[in-house]
Amino acid sequence: MSDHKTISEIEGEIVEEFSLFDSWDDKxxxxxxxxxxxxxxxxxxxxxxxxxxxxxxxxxxxxxYRDGRVFYKxxxxxxxxxxxxxxxxxxxxxxxxxxxxNAPLNFIREIGMMTHLAQTRSNGLLAMVKQMKNYGLAxxxxxxxxxx
Amino acid sequence: xxxxxxxxxxxxVYSVRQQFPILNREVKGKPLVYLDNAATSQKPQVVIDAxxxxxxxxxxxxxRGIHTLAEEATMAFERTRDAVQQFINAESREQVIxxxxxxxxxNLVSYTWGRQNIKAGDEIIVSTIEHHSNIVPWQILCEEKGxxxxxxxxxxxxELLMEEFEKLLNPKxxxxxxxxxxxxxxxxxxxxxxxxxxxxxxxxxxIDGAQSTVHLxxxxxxxxxxxxxxxxxxxxxxxxxxxxxxxxxxxxxxxPFQGGGEMxxxxxxxxxxxxxxxxxxxAGTPNIADTIALKAALDFVNEIGKEKIRRHEEELxxxxxxxxxxxxxxxxxxxxxxxxxxxxxxVDSLHPxxxxxxxxxxxxxxxxxxxxxxxxxxxxxxxxxxxxxFAMYNTKEEIDELVNGLQKAIKMLS
Numbered sequence: 044m045s046d047h048k049t050i051s052e053i054e055g056e057i058v059e060e061f062s063l064f065d066s067w068d069d070k071x072x073x074x075x076x077x078x079x080x081x082x083x084x085x086x087x088x089x090x091x092x093x094x095x096x097x098x099x100x101x102x103x104x105x106x107x108y109r110d111g112r113v114f115y116k117x118x119x120x121x122x123x124x125x126x127x128x129x130x131x132x133x134x135x136x137x138x139x140x141x142x143x144x145n146a147p148l149n150f151i152r153e154i155g156m157m158t159h160l161a162q163t164r165s166n167g168l169l170a171m172v173k174q175m176k177n178y179g180l181a182x183x184x185x186x187x188x189x190x191x
Numbered sequence: 192x193x194x195x196x197x198x199x200x201x202x203x204v205y206s207v208r209q210q211f212p213i214l215n216r217e218v219k220g221k222p223l224v225y226l227d228n229a230a231t232s233q234k235p236q237v238v239i240d241a242x243x244x245x246x247x248x249x250x251x252x253x254x255r256g257i258h259t260l261a262e263e264a265t266m267a268f269e270r271t272r273d274a275v276q277q278f279i280n281a282e283s284r285e286q287v288i289x290x291x292x293x294x295x296x297x298n299l300v301s302y303t304w305g306r307q308n309i310k311a312g313d314e315i316i317v318s319t320i321e322h323h324s325n326i327v328p329w330q331i332l333c334e335e336k337g338x339x340x341x342x343x344x345x346x347x348x349x350e351l352l353m354e355e356f357e358k359l360l361n362p363k364x365x366x367x368x369x370x371x372x373x374x375x376x377x378x379x380x381x382x383x384x385x386x387x388x389x390x391x392x393x394x395x396x397x398i399d400g401a402q403s404t405v406h407l408x409x410x411x412x413x414x415x416x417x418x419x420x421x422x423x424x425x426x427x428x429x430x431x432x433x434x435x436x437x438x439x440x441x442x443x444x445x446x447p448f449q450g451g452g453e454m455x456x457x458x459x460x461x462x463x464x465x466x467x468x469x470x471x472x473x474a475g476t477p478n479i480a481d482t483i484a485l486k487a488a489l490d491f492v493n494e495i496g497k498e499k500i501r502r503h504e505e506e507l508x509x510x511x512x513x514x515x516x517x518x519x520x521x522x523x524x525x526x527x528x529x530x531x532x533x534x535x536x537x538v539d540s541l542h543p544x545x546x547x548x549x550x551x552x553x554x555x556x557x558x559x560x561x562x563x564x565x566x567x568x569x570x571x572x573x574x575x576x577x578x579x580x581f582a583m584y585n586t587k588e589e590i591d592e593l594v595n596g597l598q599k600a601i602k603m604l605s
Contacts, residue, residue: 067219067552068603075545075603099544099560099575120574121542122604123549 050142053134054150061154070155071123078125081132084118095170100124102171106178112137113182115175127156127168135175140186143179148172202503207495208584210235221554224589229374229402229533229580230558231424235491238428241484253479254453254470268479271486272469278489279419280410281436285468288442289477292433293401294324296420297368299435299472300397301328303445304418305366311337313365316394318343318351318380319570320373323563325399329368338365345570349376349525357388364394371403375562375578376525377508377533379403386415395441401425405582406504406531408497411436427582428488429481435472442468449474500583504532507581511590518597524576532581535562538597541604543575549600550577555593 048056064070088105095102100121107114115136119125134150135143151157208214211233216223225233245267251260253268276284290296305328309315315329319342326340333340341364343356360367367389372379386396400409400421411419418437424430437445447454447465451474456464465471492500511534515521520539538546547559560575561568568575579593 068599071549071552072603100542101574121544123545 047137050134050138050146054148054153057130057134057150058153067155074126074130074156075122076126077129078122078127081118081125081129082116084116088116089118095174102128102168104171104174104178106175106182108140108182108185111139111186113140113143113179115178117171124168127151128171131172131175135179138179140179140183144176144183146176200499200502202495202499202583204503204584204586208586210237210491211584212236212239214584218554218556219552224553224555224592226579226581226585226589226593227556227558228582228585229425229578231430232405232427232582233584234429235427235488237487237491238484241487242429242480245480245483250480252476264479264483267483267486268477271482271489274486274489275434278409278493279404279434279436280412282412283439286436286439286442288435288437288469288472289482290420290433290435290472291431291478292422292424293399293420294433296418296433296435297325297397297399298328299448300418300420300437301332303448303472304395304441305329305332306335307444307446309333309336309338309365312363313338314341314359314361314363315339316341316343316356316359316364316367316369316389318356318369319345320349320351320376320378320564320567321368321370322374322399322401323565325368325370326566329366339363342566343369345567347571348527349373349378349567350527351378351380351385353381353384356385360388360392360394362392364389364392366395366397368397368399370399370401372406372531372533373525373564373567374402374533375564375567375576376527376535377530377580378525378527379407379529379531381529382414382416390415402531402533405492406497406501417441423481423485423488426488427491428485431478432481432485439468442472445472447471447474451475453477495583503583504581504585507585507587507590508532508534510587511579511581511593514590514594515597518594518601520601521597524571524573533578534580535576535578537573537576538601539605541601543577545604546577546597546600549603550593550596553592553596553599555596557593 084103089103093103093105095104100119102117102119104117115132117128119128213233249260249263251264253265272284272287275287281287290299309332315338317326329340341359344352346352369380369385371382382398389396395417397418398416400419404421405426420435422433454466454471454474456466515536522537524535524537543559547557550557558578562578
C-alpha cells in the first residue's frame with residue numbers, strides 16, 4: 044500500500060489543477076464536468092437513512108469499510124454539488140478513519156469554493172462533509188471495540 | 192404638455208440608484224445586479240444615516256428617562272408609529288404594535304388571540320401559497336387546541352380557487368390567515384373579497400403583508416382586515432422591526448404576549464396590571480434604532496411615491512416576463528393575472544441551485560430554492576425555483592444581464 048496517496052497529497056493535486064484556471068467560469072466548467080461524470084448511486088441506496096438534507100439540494104451518501112479504509116459513494120440532484128462531492132470522494136475515499144476524522148480539507152478554501160460550505164443552509168455539502176467524518180469516526184470506534 | 196407630464200410621472204431610476212450606496216459594489220469582479228428584493232431590499236442612504244445619527248447623537252432608552260437624550264429618542268421612536276399609522280391608514284396610533292417582523296407578528300396573534308379564542312373543533316384557513324411563517328404558528332396552535340387547519344387550493348397559474356375557499360367557510364371557521372402577495376410566485380390575492388366572505392361567517396382575517404406593503408397601497412380600514420402584519424426590511428427599512436396592526440377591540444381584549452418592563456401598569460407580587468395599547472405588547476427595551484430608521488424608509492418611499500414606484504416595477508415585471516419567456520426550456524412558475532414584481536421560474540431539468548451559483552458568479556443575486564413555501568412547490572411538483580424580484584432601483588439593463596447570465600449558465604449546465 045506504499046503507493047497510496049495521503050489526503051494532503053490529493054488535496055495538493057486538486058489545488059494545483061485549479062491553479063491552471065484563470066477564470067471562475069473555467070473552475071465551474073471543470074466542477075460541472077466532474078459532477079456529470081460522477082457515477083450515479085444505485086437506486087437502492089437512495090433511502091431516507093442515507094439522505095443528507097440541505098435546504099435546496101439533496102445528497103445521498105453511503106460508506107463502506109474494508110481493510111481498515113473507508114470507501115464512499117454519493118450523489119446529489121444538483122450538478123455543482125455533485126462536482127464538489129466528486130472531489131471530496133477523491134480526497135477521502137479509501138483513507139483510514141483516523142485520517143478522515145482529522146482531515147482539515149483546506150483545498151476547499153484554496154480553490155475558492157469555501158462559499159459552498161458556508162452556513163447558508165443552501166446545500167447539503169457542509170452536512171455531507173460532517174457526515175463523511177462521522178462515518179470515519181464510527182468506523183474508528185468500531186475498530187477500537189474489535190481490538191479490545 | 193402630455194409628454195412632459197409623462198416624464199414627470201416616470202421614476203428616474205438612475206437618480207434613485209444613487210441613493211443606495213450598496214449598488215456601487217462589485218461581486219466577483221462584476222457590478223452587483225441585486226434581484227433578491229423579495230428576501231430583503233437594500234437600504235437608501237437616509238435609512239443608514241438615521242441609524243448612525245441615533246447612535247451618534249441621541250442614543251438612550253425610550254419612555255423612562257427624564258433627560259434630554261431619552262426624550263429625543265422617545266420622540267423619534269414614537270414618530271415612527273405615527274408614520275406607520277399613516278402609511279397603512281390605521282384608525283389610531285396605538286393600533287400600531289412594534290414587533291421584530293412579520294413572523295413575530297403572526298406568532299403574537301397566534302399565542303395571544305389564538306390561545307384565548309381557538310377551541311377544539313374550530314377551523315383556521317390558510318392557502319397553498321403561504322410562507323411557512325403563516326403555516327407553522329397555526330399548526331402549533333391547532334395541535335395544542337385540537338383545532339383543524341384547512342387549506343385553500345390554487346390553480347396552475349398560482350391563483351386561489353375562490354369557490355373552493357367559500358366552500359371551506361363555515362361557522363366553525365374562526366380565522367382566515369392569508370398572504371396578501373405570495374413571496375414564491377408573486378400572486379396578489381383578492382384580500383378584500385376574502386375578508387368580506389370570512390366576516391360573513393364570523394371569522395377574523397389576518398393579512399400577511401410581508402411582500403405587499405412595499406408594492407401596494409395599504410389601507411387597513413378599507414380592507415377591513417382584523418390583523419395586518421409586515422416587516423420593515425422588505426420596504427427599504429432596517430431588519431429587526433416589523434408591525435402588527437389590529438382592530439382596537441381585539442387588541443384590547445387580547446392577553447399580553449411577553450411579560451416584562453414597559454408592558455405593565457403596576458406590579459405587585461399579588462397582581463400585575465397591564466399597560467395600555469400599544470405598550471401592552473411591547474415588553475422590554477425595544478429595537479430603538481431600527482424603529483427610528485423605519486420612518487426614514489417610509490418617508491423615502493412616500494417622497495418618491497408608491498404609484499410611481501409601482502408603475503416602474505410593473506414595467507420591469509412585464510419586460511422580464513417577455514425576455515425570460517424567450518429562453519428555450521424556461522417555464523415561469525406563477526402566472527397569476529395580478530402579480531407583484533416577483534418572477535419565479537425553472538429551466539428544463541436543471542437544478543435551481545446550479546443556476547443560482549452560476550448567476551452569482553456573474554454578480555447577479557437571485558434567490559433559489561423553495562422560498563420557505565414547500566407546500567406551494569409541492570403543488571407544482573418541483574423542488575424549487577429561481578426567483579428574481581424587482582425593487583424601485585432595478586433597471587431593464589439588469590434584466591438583460593439576468594437573461595445573458597441565464598443563457599450562459601444553461602449552456603454550461605446542459
